[in-house]
Amino acid sequence: MAVTSCKPEVPQYTPTPYDLPQPSYFPTKNNIPDNNPMTEEGVALGKKLFSDPRLSGRDGTDGIRSCASCHHREHNFEYGAPIHTHHAMLPLVNLAWNRTGLGWNGGVASLEDMVMAAVTSPVEINADTNEVVKYLQKTSDYPTMFEKAFGSRDITFINIERAIAQYVRSLVSADSKFDRYLKGEEQLTEDELAGYELFCTEDGADCFHCHGGGGLALMTTNLFYNNGLDDEFNDPEDRSAVTGSHWDRGAYKAPTLRNIAVSSPYMHDGRFTTLDEVIDFYSEGVKDSETINPLMHHVMDGGVQLTPEEKAWLKAFLNTLTDEKFLNSPDDSTPKQ
């Protein structure tokens, strides 16, 4: 009895399943892997790691960074300004329902893989995964958090990947004015409705085939299109790098338009800094090429040819996709380094 009572108490590994918000008009199938189910403890750990510069595996002033150094919540988890990586950023929202790979060409299979890529990339966190593990293992707080999340105080990089992936999957943006409109809780203004009509019609701005709408509320198909930005293709990392298909030259993922107003810069290379520039491009700047997607119906006219008034309506609608509650959540205001 005395011997038993002197044994150190072994904490039970009993993680709490995480209840991922599931708007009724979102897909029911998500990409949560069987070997990384979401738990409250895993999401909490991932959230801490996401914002912790110790993820660099080093200290001092030697360029320590975390995910949150560049992924700012108020900018749809993008940087909010041009950044010197090989491609512009994509938003980290509603990725639990992405099924087509990550990155502009879809070449990264999972969020877990994306964590590895970001941590080791020389233009991102630029860390050595072994050093990261050693560094975090020495801390006073992380071993306990890993134990609660994964059942072991021994930190592994696989569990670092899993925790951050869980956190990113928990980033659900579904409370914009447009969401409330879909739920019948709020009406759009006349200008916004006129913009939505343009968005959803082939004779209008013709956005919906790639960027969804009421029937595809992620506001993206998550598929890949050559949208007519260029007529010459020199980027070795477009979609054709993944598929090997000539017909995917110049094709990139259609990003979600949720919170698009705060997601500047736009396009895979960040060439546009304002929504007005983007709308002007689709109106008059579309370039024809052999591999332009067939859904770019108006390419022979150079674009959808909107009037200034129509452009304003379309922009008004795009602004209804901003989810202020999500962007301004005090839940994890991201520290900037």
Add this chain to the structure above:
Amino acid sequence: MKKVQFLTLVLAAIIAVSCTKPASHGDMSVSINYSVNGKPLITDSLCYRNEAENEFMITEIQWFISKMELQDERSEWVALEPKIFYIDTNIPESHAINITSIPVGTYKALRFVFGLDEEYNRTGLFTDPPESEMFWPDLLGGGYHYMKLNGKYLDTEGHLAPLAIHLGIGQNADHSEFYQNYFIAELPIDLALTENTENQLDLTMIIDNWFRDPNLYDFNEFGSAIMQNQVAQQTLKENGQDVFTWSVFEEQNNKDMKKEELVEEFNRIMQKAAPKPRFWSWENVKERVSSAASRHSEERSNTK
């Protein structure tokens, strides 16, 4: 008392026999194919010419068929499950449909809805891709595309222009009136469905027929974007009536047939079932017959 016991036993025996009688149901697989100019579809190749002399290529075809039914000898329609099938050239496995628990018997016709009718064509029916990506905006009538046939064609100036044959609910100019553009395809077949037979039906979409008979469909006339063009929708709806053809391929497990006999039998069935064999991909069909015959031959060898 003995009489009562005897009657009880007889009744129990009758019930037992009737309960243990195996259900008479069979399975059927439906193979979806496409033909253009009498040959199997090749995507992403500018190698086709339609009746209006448009040169074109097809990138992808995504479409729904629904409410498939077989007509039995008593002319009653037997509904098949599931009710809706999504077919996508980017998803090869979507072209093999397996239907189970069909009452055995002889069937003389088969019909289905091309697209979705009013019962199913409602926004929100699908929330998961790829079906949800077929959504048809509510402003344009709602629901889903019946079909997206995407590709390119050479326009009158020699430019490779986008081609998007998107079919769904049509509407008038101010969206105040909508038109259902789905149609029911009904085809005579000769299907003897048994429990011990691998029953296979081949459904082929003859793509050429979308663009001819009774209406000539010229890509230069209708252009690329036709979702808001009810004239184009109606034209294609009328042309679509003879777009589909069926054939039956019975791979009889226990019948010991020589390859030549099998080919002859298959051709007989094909000629009976497919009213327009000139559009068929005979090379593809014969290849499959030869393959099946080889398999039978091997099985025979193994059992000797």
